[in-house]
Amino acid sequence: MAAYKNLSVEELKELKTKLDAEFEEVKARGLNLDMSRGKPSAEQLNLSMGMMDVLTSDTDLICQEGVDCRNYGVLDGITEAKQLLADMMEVPKQNIIIFGNSSLNVMYDQIARAMTHGVLGSTPWAKLDKVKFLCPVPGYDRHFAITEHFGIEMINVPMTATGPDMDIVEKLVAEDDAIKGIWCVPKYSNPQGITYSDETVRRFARLKPAAKDFRIYWDNAYGIHHLYEDKQDQLIEILEECEKAGNPNLAYKFSSTSKISFPGSGIAAIASSDENLAEIRKQMQVQTIGHDKVNQLRHARFFGDINGMVEHMRKHADILRPKFDAVLETLDRELGGLEIGSWIAPRGGYFISFDSMEGCAKAIVAKAKEAGLVMTGAGATFPYGKDPKDSNIRIAPSYPTLEDLKVAAEIFVLSVKIVSVDKLLGNL
Amino acid sequence: MAAYKNLSVEELKELKTKLDAEFEEVKARGLNLDMSRGKPSAEQLNLSMGMMDVLTSDTDLICQEGVDCRNYGVLDGITEAKQLLADMMEVPKQNIIIFGNSSLNVMYDQIARAMTHGVLGSTPWAKLDKVKFLCPVPGYDRHFAITEHFGIEMINVPMTATGPDMDIVEKLVAEDDAIKGIWCVPKYSNPQGITYSDETVRRFARLKPAAKDFRIYWDNAYGIHHLYEDKQDQLIEILEECEKAGNPNLAYKFSSTSKISFPGSGIAAIASSDENLAEIRKQMQVQTIGHDKVNQLRHARFFGDINGMVEHMRKHADILRPKFDAVLETLDRELGGLEIGSWIAPRGGYFISFDSMEGCAKAIVAKAKEAGLVMTGAGATFPYGKDPKDSNIRIAPSYPTLEDLKVAAEIFVLSVKIVSVDKLLGNL
CATH class of the missing domain: 3.90.1150.10 (Aspartate Aminotransferase, domain 1)
Known part of the structure; x- marks a missing residue:
C-alpha cells in the first residue's frame, strides 16, 4: 500500500x-x-516458583558469613546476594549494596537524601533555589515522577539510536551547575529498547559537570533481559569507565531482580564507588536495621550463581x-x-x-x-x-x-x- | 545486706x-x-519456620482481591495482610498501610517526607530554621538517630511510671511551634517496659500543639509482646482517642512483625487517619510500585488471623x-x-x-x-x-x-x- x-x-x-x-x-x-x-x-512467574520453598530448615537459613538470616544484622546485604547481583551488574562485590524489593525505592531514596543532605558534602538540594535534571526522552515515567515530586525541573534531551544526544548533555552539564543528574536506562531502554553505544557510555564517563554533586542515575533495569540468543546488545560498564576517566564518583548504578524473579518480591541493588557507597551506608544505618535477608538468601540459593540466572x-x-x-x-x-x-x-x-x-x-x-x-x-x-x-x-x-x-x-x-x-x- | x-x-x-x-x-x-x-x-525464630513453605503452588499466590502476589500491583497492602495487622494494631482495616520489612524505615520516611514536603500542606521542615522533637527518656536509640540525622533538635522529657511527664509535654507543645513531634513507645516501652496509662494516652490525644504539623510518632512495637498470661498491661487505642478529642490527624502509629515472625523479614505498617494516610499513599506511589506482597501473604496464611498470632x-x-x-x-x-x-x-x-x-x-x-x-x-x-x-x-x-x-x-x-x-x- x-x-x-x-x-x-x-x-x-x-x-x-x-x-x-x-x-x-x-x-x-x-x-x-x-x-x-x-x-x-x-x-x-512460574519459572521462579522453585524459590518458594528453597529454604525450609533452620540450618538452610545460615548465610556464608555465618549469620542467621532470620534475625537482625548485616546492613548492606549477605555475601551470596552481593556476589550474585555484583556478577549480574558486572561490578566488584565490594561495590554493591543490596536493598529491599524495589530499585525505584532505592533511586527515590538517593534523590531524597540529596535533597536533605546533599551529595558527599554538597549543599542539600532543598536549600537551593533551583535543581534540574536531564531526562532523555522518551523515557521511564516513574523516573520523571520522582524528580517531579521533589520539585526538580526536568529538561528533555532527545534520544538517538546510540543513546541520549551527548552533544546536548555535555554542553548542558558543563554550563549549568543547577543540573544535578540525568536519568538513564542504558540497555534496552524504556521504552525504545535502545542500548547506549560504547562511545555514548565513554562520553558519559568523561562528563565535566559544573556541579560537583552531579550524578548519572544509571538504571540498568534490563541488563540481562535479552530476547534473542543470536542478537544481543552489549553495554560497556559505566563505573569502570568513570574510574578510568578519573571520575570515580560520577555514577550510581541501579538494578533489581523484579523482572527476573518476582516483581515486587525480588531484591534490588545499587552499585557505585567506595566513596558514594560509604555515604549511602551511613544513611542506611539510620533508616533501617537491614533489608530482608531471607529473601536475599532465597534468591542466592535458587539461582546458585550468575550462570543459573x-x-x-x-x-x-x-x-x-x-x-x-x-x-x-x-x-x-x-x-x-x-x-x-x-x-x-x-x-x-x-x-x-x-x-x-x-x-x-x-x-x-x-x-x-x-x-x-x-x-x-x-x-x-x-x-x-x-x-x-x-x-x-x-x-x-x-x-x-x-x-x-x-x-x-x-x-x-x-x-x-x-x-x-x-x-x-x-x-x- | x-x-x-x-x-x-x-x-x-x-x-x-x-x-x-x-x-x-x-x-x-x-x-x-x-x-x-x-x-x-x-x-x-524456629516458631515461625512454618512460614517458609506456606506458599508453594501458583494458586497459593492469589490473594483475596484476586491479585497474583508474585506480580506488580496493590500499592498499600493486600487485604489479608491489612486485616491481620489492623487487628494486631487495633485499628480499622481502611486505616492501615502495609510496608516492607522495617517499621524503622517507615518512621524514617515519615520524617524524610516532612523535611521535603511538610505535613498536610505545612512548610517543608528543611525550609525552617529550627525543628524540634520531644524525646521521652530513657528511650529508643534508633528513634533518636533518625531525628539527629535530619538535624532536628531533641528535647528530653522524663518518663514516669505512667508514661512521659505530660505536664511538660503539654506545656512545651503548646508554646513552641518549632516542636513538630514526639517519639513514643507506648507499651512495654524500650527500655523501661512501661505502658502509658489511660490518662496519659488521653492527654496525648487532647494535646493542643502550636504547630499544625505536630504529630505523635507512636511506635507500638510491643503491642502484643506480653511475658505473662496473668499479668498483662492494657493500652488504650490512640487513634480512636485522637478522633474523639477532635484531633483525628494527630498521631501516626507504627508497628511490625519483626519480633513476631522474623526480624528483618517481617512486615511493617502504619496506621493513621484517612487524611494522613492519603498523603502517605500519594508519596508512596512515587517511591515504589509496591512492597513485597508475597511476604505479606506468607504472613497472612501462616498466622491465619489475630487469634493465631x-x-x-x-x-x-x-x-x-x-x-x-x-x-x-x-x-x-x-x-x-x-x-x-x-x-x-x-x-x-x-x-x-x-x-x-x-x-x-x-x-x-x-x-x-x-x-x-x-x-x-x-x-x-x-x-x-x-x-x-x-x-x-x-x-x-x-x-x-x-x-x-x-x-x-x-x-x-x-x-x-x-x-x-x-x-x-x-x-x-
Whole structure:
C-alpha cells in the first residue's frame, strides 16, 4: 500500500469508511485487552516458583558469613546476594549494596537524601533555589515522577539510536551547575529498547559537570533481559569507565531482580564507588536495621550463581520472544510503507516504542480504548506527561497471552490508521 | 545486706577487696556473653519456620482481591495482610498501610517526607530554621538517630511510671511551634517496659500543639509482646482517642512483625487517619510500585488471623519469660536493699531498664566488658547518646541461652557492686 500522505482526499475518505467499518466490528466484540504494563506474565512467574520453598530448615537459613538470616544484622546485604547481583551488574562485590524489593525505592531514596543532605558534602538540594535534571526522552515515567515530586525541573534531551544526544548533555552539564543528574536506562531502554553505544557510555564517563554533586542515575533495569540468543546488545560498564576517566564518583548504578524473579518480591541493588557507597551506608544505618535477608538468601540459593540466572533468563526470553515477534510482525505487515508511524525492533527489555505522526498519539490511545484495548497513556514517556510532538506510544507485549496480544496488535494498528487518516483529512 | 551508703569507708574497702577477688575469678573464665541486643533467640525464630513453605503452588499466590502476589500491583497492602495487622494494631482495616520489612524505615520516611514536603500542606521542615522533637527518656536509640540525622533538635522529657511527664509535654507543645513531634513507645516501652496509662494516652490525644504539623510518632512495637498470661498491661487505642478529642490527624502509629515472625523479614505498617494516610499513599506511589506482597501473604496464611498470632505470641512468651525471670531474680537477690540501683520488672517487651547510682553507668558497662559481657552502651537510651545522670543501662535478656544469661546477670550485678563501691569511696 502507498504512503498515506500520497493519497488524495477522495482516497483517504474511502479508506476512512472502510477502516471505520472494520473498527465497528472489532468494537462490537466487547474486548478487554491490556498492552499498557511492563509486567511479566504468569507463565514467566512460574519459572521462579522453585524459590518458594528453597529454604525450609533452620540450618538452610545460615548465610556464608555465618549469620542467621532470620534475625537482625548485616546492613548492606549477605555475601551470596552481593556476589550474585555484583556478577549480574558486572561490578566488584565490594561495590554493591543490596536493598529491599524495589530499585525505584532505592533511586527515590538517593534523590531524597540529596535533597536533605546533599551529595558527599554538597549543599542539600532543598536549600537551593533551583535543581534540574536531564531526562532523555522518551523515557521511564516513574523516573520523571520522582524528580517531579521533589520539585526538580526536568529538561528533555532527545534520544538517538546510540543513546541520549551527548552533544546536548555535555554542553548542558558543563554550563549549568543547577543540573544535578540525568536519568538513564542504558540497555534496552524504556521504552525504545535502545542500548547506549560504547562511545555514548565513554562520553558519559568523561562528563565535566559544573556541579560537583552531579550524578548519572544509571538504571540498568534490563541488563540481562535479552530476547534473542543470536542478537544481543552489549553495554560497556559505566563505573569502570568513570574510574578510568578519573571520575570515580560520577555514577550510581541501579538494578533489581523484579523482572527476573518476582516483581515486587525480588531484591534490588545499587552499585557505585567506595566513596558514594560509604555515604549511602551511613544513611542506611539510620533508616533501617537491614533489608530482608531471607529473601536475599532465597534468591542466592535458587539461582546458585550468575550462570543459573542467565540460564533462567533464557526461559523468560523463550516466553517473551514470540510476543514481541507477533507485535512487530503486525506492525510490519499493517503499517509498513504507510509512513504514518515508525518503531524500533528491540533486542531485549520490555517495550516496543511507537512514534505516530505528530499530534496523533493521544487520539490513537483513545481510539484503541474505544475498542477495549488499554495502552500506556500517551505522554507518559515524557516529563510532566507532556510529549511535545504527541507522537510516542509505549507498547508492552509481555503480560497478555499470545492470542490476546495478536488481537490487541490488530486493534492498535487499526487505531493508528484511522487516526492518521483523520489527521491527514484535517479532522483532528 | 545493708545499703551501701550506710557502710563505713572501712567496710566499703573490705567489701571492695572481696568483690575484686570474685571479679578476677570471673574474668579468668574468659567468657564471651552478650546482653546488648533486643534480638529474638534461635528458639523463637524456629516458631515461625512454618512460614517458609506456606506458599508453594501458583494458586497459593492469589490473594483475596484476586491479585497474583508474585506480580506488580496493590500499592498499600493486600487485604489479608491489612486485616491481620489492623487487628494486631487495633485499628480499622481502611486505616492501615502495609510496608516492607522495617517499621524503622517507615518512621524514617515519615520524617524524610516532612523535611521535603511538610505535613498536610505545612512548610517543608528543611525550609525552617529550627525543628524540634520531644524525646521521652530513657528511650529508643534508633528513634533518636533518625531525628539527629535530619538535624532536628531533641528535647528530653522524663518518663514516669505512667508514661512521659505530660505536664511538660503539654506545656512545651503548646508554646513552641518549632516542636513538630514526639517519639513514643507506648507499651512495654524500650527500655523501661512501661505502658502509658489511660490518662496519659488521653492527654496525648487532647494535646493542643502550636504547630499544625505536630504529630505523635507512636511506635507500638510491643503491642502484643506480653511475658505473662496473668499479668498483662492494657493500652488504650490512640487513634480512636485522637478522633474523639477532635484531633483525628494527630498521631501516626507504627508497628511490625519483626519480633513476631522474623526480624528483618517481617512486615511493617502504619496506621493513621484517612487524611494522613492519603498523603502517605500519594508519596508512596512515587517511591515504589509496591512492597513485597508475597511476604505479606506468607504472613497472612501462616498466622491465619489475630487469634493465631496471639497464640503464636504465647509461645514466644514461654521462651522469653524464664529469661526475664532469671535476670530479675538475680537483680533482686544480689542488689535488693543495697540502694545502689533500681529497676522495673516489665510485663512485656524486650528489655529491663536498670538505673545505677548517678555517674556509674559507663563504668559499669566498661567493667562488665572486662569480664567478657557486652551490654548496650551506657547513654544509648538518650538523645545524642548523653545520659545526663550517667545512670541508665538497658538489659536485653532475649538472645542468650538461659544458661549464659544467668552467668551474664551475675557478672552484671558484680560489676554494679564494684563500681558503686568505687563511687562511694570517691574512686570514680
